[in-house]
Amino acid sequence: MLDLIVRQANLNGALKDIAVQGESLVEIADHIKQPTRREVFADGRVVIPGFVDCHMHLDKCLLNERAPYVDGTGPEKGALTLQQKAQFTVDDITKRAESMIQRAIASGTLAIRTNVDVDASVGLKGIHALIALREKYRSLITIQVAAFAQEGVFADGETAELLEQALLAGADLLGGHTITKGEGEKHIDFILKLAMKYHVDVDFHLDESGQRQHYLLPYLIAQMKTLDLKGRVNGIHNCTLAALEPQSVKEALALMADQELNVTVAPTAISTRSLAPVKQLLNAGIRVGLGSDNIRDFFNPLGSGDIKQAALLLSYVHRFFTLSEQAAIWRMITTDGARILKLADYEIRVGAPANLTVLDALTPQTVIAYGAQPVLLVRSGQVILDRQER
Ligand SMILES: [Zn+2]
Incomplete structure (x- = not known):
């Protein structure tokens, strides 16, 4: 049983299902049929590991x-x-x-x-x-x-x-x-x-x-x-x-x-x-x-x-x-x-850490134009924000 499937996310221009098990990404495919505890429908929204801010003075x-x-x-x-x-x-x-x-x-x-x-x-x-x-x-x-x-x-x-x-x-x-x-x-x-x-x-x-x-x-x-x-x-x-x-x-x-x-x-x-x-x-x-x-x-x-x-x-x-x-x-x-920043594993691929950021826009250009915010945040396999939760 998988922990989570994010369905039909825009991953580098292609719609993919992305499966999470524990703290890792375990499958990326057009359609994943395995049973899962939880599924989220991205409906074509952009998914990335997350943004990188190279310089702050916190x-x-x-x-x-x-x-x-x-x-x-x-x-x-x-x-x-x-x-x-x-x-x-x-x-x-x-x-x-x-x-x-x-x-x-x-x-x-x-x-x-x-x-x-x-x-x-x-x-x-x-x-x-x-x-x-x-x-x-x-x-x-x-x-x-x-x-x-x-x-x-x-x-x-x-x-x-x-x-x-x-x-x-x-x-x-x-x-x-x-x-x-x-x-x-x-x-x-x-x-x-x-x-x-x-x-x-x-x-x-x-x-x-x-x-x-x-x-x-x-x-x-x-x-x-x-x-x-x-x-x-x-x-x-x-x-x-x-x-x-x-x-x-x-x-x-x-x-x-x-x-x-x-x-x-x-x-x-x-x-x-x-x-x-x-x-x-x-x-x-x-x-x-x-x-x-x-x-x-x-x-x-x-x-x-x-x-x-x-x-x-x-x-x-x-x-x-x-x-x-x-x-x-x-x-x-x-x-x-x-x-x-020389980040290891900044990638959405099988075996990488389960860090997923689904943004409320269908293309990278509109993410920037709209200032689109995340509708789903997965960090180290944990869902920390799900704006579609019912
Ligand atoms: Zn500075």
Whole structure:
């Protein structure tokens, strides 16, 4: 007896029955005739394992609920955030992050990578909170925790040691910021060497300002090559690419492709600067994922943790309007995002973990256009949401 059959779901363009037994997918066929304890009729709706959000700041989300948004420059917003960070407790971070994790799951997200600040102001509070949440929600969502040097590595005299402690405490990877506090090349060197010591991947907030004087991508890639870190780094933002001459962009894309530097675009950044040239990145064979980034804090007063919002925004900003362009956007929040996060088993196939997200639309294009929400969520074989339940 099977545990569950999801009938006639749109799986990569074909209508299939999908059977679940225990925590695994056990059969995928046009029509499954075996007896089952439960069946759900997808009626042609799209099914995926779940969405992938490559970049969040769960430790800092929802700060607007206690300190209203005020407009200002980047440094002013950073100072306001630092004031709040000094008051964080593990309990407070846990409550805000958990609320956003639950929203993300409800919107169909299966995996999140979050950068978590580590520095003298907040210590390891964010790391402890997010590692506990990662374990608590492990059967429902994959959460990757990056120990992030938001305030620089060297200024406060403590961050270098704290980053190492965060990795020893169980952080999954490291997060650097190439322009913070003017540390530049020294910062990149430190983060890459620490990553090598602990055999972890790296996220860099890379060339985030969009200004030419902050262009550190060539240096980062040269160091990746020297240290044999091909395919191990994800560059978030890369806004300076939008300010370069065409020939310089062409040279940069070749370097990025050679070292398999992945790129995560956070489309909400468009409120203050130009986004990386996403179509050119894709044409150069560079893998691109999307991230919600800041949500309801001093950098972004909006957002809900639903990565489909980022997909819609990028579609407008860079005119991803044709069917093939919309398919590229779809890959960013599904398969390509999963590759950037190196998710094992991100697939609907026999033998894979039973993670199914049936969305209330008949095609990927309409999922994005309508902001379609899940009607069925199966995680690790358990039905956690069934909007068709009678
Ligand atoms: Zn960020």
